[in-house]
Amino acid sequence: MIVPSQLSAIAELSAAFSDAHVEITSRSNLQMRAILNKNLNYLRRGLDSAGFLPSSSHDRVRNVVTNPFAGLGFDEILDSRPFVRELDSRITKDPEMAGLPPKFSFAIDSGGSWFSHENDDLALRVITVDNSHLFRLSIGGIFSGFGVTIEKAVDCLLEAAQVCLYISKKFDVPARARKIASMPQAMNHLLSELSHFLVDCPSSNDCKSVAEVPLGVYLTKQAGFVNLVPSVPLGRLTSAQAQCIASIATEWDGDLRLAPWRGIIIGSIPECAIRRVAARLQATGLSLDNRSGYGGVFVCAGTGCDASLADVRNDASLLAHLLSGQAGKPGWTVNISGCEKQCAMRNGATAELVATFSGYDLRIGGRFIASNCSRESAMDAVLASRSEMGSEVSSR
Numbered sequence: 001m002i003v004p005s006q007l008s009a010i011a012e013l014s015a016a017f018s019d020a021h022v023e024i025t026s027r028s029n030l031q032m033r034a035i036l037n038k039n040l041n042y043l044r045r046g047l048d049s050a051g052f053l054p055s056s057s058h059d060r061v062r063n064v065v066t067n068p069f070a071g072l073g074f075d076e077i078l079d080s081r082p083f084v085r086e087l088d089s090r091i092t093k094d095p096e097m098a099g100l101p102p103k104f105s106f107a108i109d110s111g112g113s114w115f116s117h118e119n120d121d122l123a124l125r126v127i128t129v130d131n132s133h134l135f136r137l138s139i140g141g142i143f144s145g146f147g148v149t150i151e152k153a154v155d156c157l158l159e160a161a162q163v164c165l166y167i168s169k170k171f172d173v174p175a176r177a178r179k180i181a182s183m184p185q186a187m188n189h190l191l192s193e194l195s196h197f198l199v200d201c202p203s204s205n206d207c208k209s210v211a212e213v214p215l216g217v218y219l220t221k222q223a224g225f226v227n228l229v230p231s232v233p234l235g236r237l238t239s240a241q242a243q244c245i246a247s248i249a250t251e252w253d254g255d256l257r258l259a260p261w262r263g264i265i266i267g268s269i270p271e272c273a274i275r276r277v278a279a280r281l282q283a284t285g286l287s288l289d290n291r292s293g294y295g296g297v298f299v300c301a302g303t304g305c306d307a308s309l310a311d312v313r314n315d316a317s318l319l320a321h322l323l324s325g326q327a328g329k330p331g332w333t334v335n336i337s338g339c340e341k342q343c344a345m346r347n348g349a350t351a352e353l354v355a356t357f358s359g360y361d362l363r364i365g366g367r368f369i370a371s372n373c374s375r376e377s378a379m380d381a382v383l384a385s386r387s388e389m390g391s392e393v394s395s396r
Contacts, residue, residue, distance in 0.1 A: 001081070002030075002256050004249040009050035011242035017043045022237045023301075027063060027105070027118070028258040033304045055092035060102040064088055065120065067110050068259040072227050072267045073220045077111030077126045078133060078150075084108055086154045094158065099165055101175055106157055113210045116260045117347050121177035122160050124153055129202060136201050137194075140181030144191060147201030156197040163193045212330055213261040215295060216288050220268055228266040228277060230286040233294040234316055235262025241284045248277055262298070290328035293320035296350075299336045300343050308338025310355035315375055322383060329389050334382055350389075351382045 010030055014022050017039040018032040025031055035043060047053055055062075064087055066080040087106060091097045107116065107123035114125075119141025126133050127147075134147045137156070148156045160177070167186050168175035180186045191198070218227040230245075237245070248266060249256050255267035269277060278288050299316040302308050316336045335342065335349040342354060352363040358372040364385045370377070 001084075002258060004246040004254070004256060006050050006052065007242055007249075007256060008246040009046065010052075011237075011239040011246065013043055013046045013050075014242070015239040017046075019304075020239045022239065022242050024232060024235045024237070024258055024262045024264065026260055026262055028065060028068065028260050030258070033301070057095075057098045058092045061097060061100040061104055062088055062091055063103065063105040064091075064108065065105060065116050065118070065260065066108045067113070068115060068257040068265055069113075069218075069227065069267075070110055070257075071221075072255065072257075072265070074218065075112035077128060080108045080110035080126075083124075083153055087157060090154065090158055096162060096165065097158075099175075100161060104161070104164075104176060106161075108153070108157075115210050115214075118260075119178060121164070122157050124148060124157065126150075127202065134199070134201060137198070139187070139190065140176070140178035142181045143203065144198075145201070145203065146191070146198035148197050149199060152197050156194060159197070160190065160194055163190050213263065213295065214259075214265075215290050215328075217274060222268065224271055225268050226271055226274065228269055228274070228281075228288060229259075229263060230266070230281050230288055231290070231292045231294055232263045232286065233292065233320065234297065234299050234313060236313075237264075238284070241286055244280060244284045244286070248280060252277070291325055293323035293326070295323075295328040296333040297323075297336070298333065298345060298349070300338050300345065302338050305338060305343075307341065308355065309357055310338055310360070310375075312336045312338045312353075312355060315353075315379075318375075319379055319382065322379065323386075329386060332386050332389050351385055353378050353382070 010022055014020055014032050017035055019034040023031040053059055064084050066084050067076055070076065070081050071079040105118060105120040107120035109123065109125035111126040121140060123138040124135035126135055133150050135150065135153050136147050137144045164175045164177055164180060167180055167189060171186050173179050180190055214229045215231055216229060218229065220227055245264060245266060248254060252269050252273055254269050257265040257267060259265055281288065297316050297320055299312050302313040303311050333349040334351040335345040336353045337345055338355050340354055350365060353360045356372050359374050360378040361371045362369040362373055362378050362381060364381065369381060
C-alpha cells in the first residue's frame with residue numbers, strides 16, 4: 001500500500017539520485033539503482049520524510065504480503081488491510097522482531113484469488129467454516145493442520161515469529177519457518193508453543209492461485225468505480241511514469257497498490273474517467289491493453305547487477321518488440337535471467353533463458369532444450385513455443 005505523495009517522492013528521488021527509474025519487486029517493494037555513495041544520506045533523508053522508514057531497525061523485516069486488491073474487490077472473503085496494518089505496527093514496536101532474517105515473510109490472505117507465488121514463512125488464509133470465518137495456518141508453505149480465530153490472527157503470527165527465533169538458537173538453524181517446517185522436532189516444538197492459539201481446521205485447500213498477470217479494467221465493490229491495472233514493462237517505471245500515476249491517483253482520489261507481479265494497481269477510479277486516464281498513461285508508455293508485447297515477460301536486473309552475463313533487459317525489450325501488437329496468451333510466460341542464480345524470477349515459466357558466457361541456456365515447458373545458444377535462436381524458440389499454445393485471446 002502506497003499513497004500518491006510517496007510515489008511522487010520516490011520519482012523525484014530517483015530522478016535526482018539514481019538512474020531515474022523505479023523498479024517494483026516480486027515482493028511488492030520499490031527499488032532504485034545506480035546510487036552514488038555520496039548521495040546515500042540525501043536519499044535516506046528523502047525516504048524518511050516521505051514516510052518510508054517508520055523504523056530503521058526493522059525496515060528489512062517488514063515483509064507482509066496480502067492480496068493487492070484487498071478492500072477493492074476481486075472475490076475476497078474479508079478485507080485484510082486492518083490485519084496488515086496491525087501486524088506491521090506491532091513488528092516495528094517489538095525490538096525482538098528486528099532479529100528476524102531479512103527475507104522472513106508473513107502472508108495474510110483474504111480469500112478468493114491469490115497472486116503471490118512465494119512460500120511465505122508464516123501464512124494465514126481466511127476460509128469460511130459453518131458460516132463463520134477462520135484463518136488456516138501454513139508454516140513454510142506447508143499447511144499446519146490447524147486454524148486460528150480471526151481475533152487472534154496477529155497475536156499468533158507475532159508469537160510464531162518469536163518462536164522461530166528461539167528455535168533458531170536451540171537447534172542452530174536459520175530462523176526461517178521454511179527450514180523449521182522440514183525438521184519434525186523443530187516443527188513440533190513450534191506447534192506446541194502455539195497450541196493456545198490453534199483450533200481444528202478443515203484440511204482442504206481452496207486457494208485459487210492466479211497464474212495470469214491482471215491487466216486492464218476491473219470492477220470494484222463500489223458501483224461506478226473501477227480498478228485500473230496498467231502494463232509496467234519489465235516491472236520498471238521511469239520517474240515520469242511514476243509521477244503520472246501519482247498525479248492520476250491524486251486527481252481522482254485513487255488507491256495505489258504495488259503488486260507481486262511487479263506491477264501497480266490504480267484503485268477506485270470513477271468509470272467516467274477511464275478514457276482520460278488511459279490516454280494519460282498511454283502518453284507515458286503505459287498501456288491498459290494486452291498488446292504491448294511485455295505481458296508475461298519477466299527479467300532480472302541485468303547489467304544493473306555485477307553477476308549478470310548479458311544485457312537481459314535489452315533482450316527482453318527485443319522480445320517484447322517482436323510480440324508487440326499481438327494479444328497476450330493465458331498461461332504463457334518467459335523468464336530471462338542474467339546468471340544461473342535466476343533472482344526475482346517467477347516459478348513455472350513456459351520458457352526460461354539463463355545467460356552464460358557464450359549465449360543462453362534454454363528450457364521450454366520445464367524441458368532442457370539447448371545450451372549456449374545465440375540470442376536469435378533463443379528468441380526464435382521462445383516465439384515458436386508461444387505460437388504452439390493455441391489461439392490468442394482477444395484484447396480487453
